[in-house]
């Protein structure tokens with residue numbers, strides 16, 4: 001479907017006459033209200049199953065809604081990923097990062113070593129560290145707290161984005177503390193925000209195929225709601241392109257909307273494409289071979305439409321995508337490029353080839369090439385600094401009418 005790659009050149013007026021009338025009606029309503037809650041579940045499912053011209057219509061409408069809701073700025077955060085260990089007993093079948101304790105290439109960082117990596121990142125201009133890792137048996141019960149103390153002790157102003165809901169559940173098990181008390185303790189020791197990872201697909205039938213030992217849907221929801229209640233905001237995620245169906249996407253996006261209406265705690269939504277190459281899930285024939293181009297584009301667009309008015313930052317996970325695809329997703333509803341990630345082990349182990357690090361200058365070029373305005377942000381999107389080099393000021397002028 002070559003036209004799929006060229007959809008950014010289409011406007012709503014070019015495509016609307018080619019759409020099936022029920023889908024056109026849904027997309028017109030979404031663009032008028034700029035509020036995903038104005039659509040029914042059935043209408044959301046209609047969008048999730050869009051193909052051919054209807055899919056092009058969804059992508060174009062999502063791009064128009066992005067322009068209204070998030071403007072033409074594309075943000076990114078300068079950060080470093082620190083994966084403190086690759087030893088993990090959980091055994092998720094989609095994960096190629098984890099190792100058994102007796103494998104030859106395991107590693108485990110002490111809190112002081114994590115802090116040292118954070119210092120290196122801070123000195124290179126990072127404002128955030130994203131800290132996650134495997135779950136080894138016998139972890140010191142207060143290891144996560146001690147990482148926070150070590151990093152904040154060295155760098156009081158760095159933003160710590162750390163510990164997935166799975167790690168939070170493990171911390172509770174290790175310490176015996178109630179969930180809210182445990183999260184409050186982490187917050188008081190420097191935890192700023194939580195990655196909304198370990199969500200994958202929030203459906204226990206799918207979760208059981210992906211990983212028998214992972215936290216349940218109810219546990220994920222409890223961790224996120226409690227964290228938000230403790231003042232710890234989080235991202236929200238969905239992993240696509242494995243065994244799930246479009247209905248799972250819709251259910252998850254509606255669930256995230258529901259939580260957001262209660263807590264306002266989500267900073268953004270991040271679709272995570274399944275990287276299949278080195279995974280047991282794929283090699284056992286349990287999953288498809290990652291997302292198609294249509295799926296990559298559709299999930300970003302669907303998220304923009306269904307989350308409109310609820311979660312208005314839609315992030316491209318560039319480590320899972322190539323350069324051209326990540327730029328295309330920016331035209332399918334996304335407005336954020338995520339983090340520069342000075343170190344990215346998890347997707348690389350699974351077979352992703354986008355690399356470990358994209359410099360802020362590379363981000364700026366990618367965003368400018370896509371005809372948008374680059375801006376460095378902080379983790380919670382409360383501060384933004386537009387980045388344009390002097391020779392690009394002409395482009396700024398060309399983009400100015402978009403602000404009118």
Ligand code: SF4
Pocket residue numbers: 088089090091092095096097098133134135166211
């Ligand atoms: S995804 Fe996380 S919890 Fe699952 S096996 Fe990999 S490191 Fe362990």
